[in-house]
Amino acid sequence: MSLPSTGRRAGVAVLSAALLATLAACGSGDDGRDSAGPGTKLTVLAASSLTDVFATAGAAYENEHPGTEVTFSFAGSQELAAQVRQGAPADALVTADTKTMDGLAADTGKPTVIAKNRLVIAVGEGNPEKVESLTDLAGPALKVVLAAPEVPAGRYSGQILEAQRIDVRPVSQEPNVRAVLSKVGLGEADAGLVYRTDAATATGKVDAIDIPDAQNAIAAYPAATLKSSGDSKAAAAFVSWLSTPEAQKILQDAGFQKP
Incomplete structure (x- = not known):
């Protein structure tokens, strides 16, 4: 039995409305774009002698990790240590000597030497x-x-x-x-x-x-996560990346020696 034309038109309208509602629901977050939340932001305290090379390394890391933004704060290692002790908000630390890093053992994860x-x-x-x-x-x-x-x-x-x-x-x-x-x-x-x-x-x-x-x-350059980090997983990922072949090439191209 066939529906009258007015009934067919009504049925199509109902189906179209339902389909549009479904698509709208998907667009509100099911594709991951709206539900993913803000990107990851990392703050790294680093020795001043790393200023130029970390600009290159940071850009490479962000390129490999879309959605991650790395901000560096450069100073003498002793100044960085003072910032850590004062509770400065940061996720990772890279100093220009092991002595300074060792003095912050209570505030950091296990350090890894990334360059000399x-x-x-x-x-x-x-x-x-x-x-x-x-x-x-x-x-x-x-x-x-x-x-x-x-x-x-x-x-x-x-x-x-x-x-x-x-x-x-x-x-x-x-x-x-x-x-x-x-x-x-x-x-x-x-x-x-x-x-x-x-x-x-x-x-x-x-x-x-x-x-x-x-x-x-x-001079040895150790890197470590900070226990006060708001994103310890992301901080650990960045510190680990500094030992990867790509990061090591960037460091050595800048004149640093192998760890």
Whole structure:
């Protein structure tokens, strides 16, 4: 038995309304777009010597993890440690030495060394003062700037100068290694001790004088999650990623050594 045309039209209208209602319900969240919630945001406290390379690493990580945003806060490792102790909101920490990280054992997960580094003597472009070795840094007319003793770069500098029995009297002691680099690059100092990777970021402003391995110190960079993280799973994923081949290539392309 066939329905009259008016009945067919009514039936079609009811079915269409039902279909539209179903599609509307699906669009409200069943496709995952509206129900997924906001993206993941990570804050990483990192040593100032990682400033340039972590800009590249962060972009690579975000590309691999759509929806994740990584924000870095750079400072001297001792300043980062103070921030952690004061409860600064962050998810992970990367320092330029194991001593600083070890002092935060109560606040972090188990650290993993992700890279190593070495010191060089940074001098003005063209080396106008003809600095050739650590011994030259003791010259009374040479303006030398170092990182402060509580800064990892300053501690490493003190170790190698003391081991060689070289008495250097810096014109200033800076809160992080990038400040040392800046002083030399601006011509406010004749020479300073910085990491090899820092000097590489200032090509055209400073030259780097290598220090023989037997007279040098190795800087280790440990990374760890912070127990105060609001997203411990995401924090752990980022710290683990820093040891992956892709992350290691980024670090080593920037001049860092293998862990």
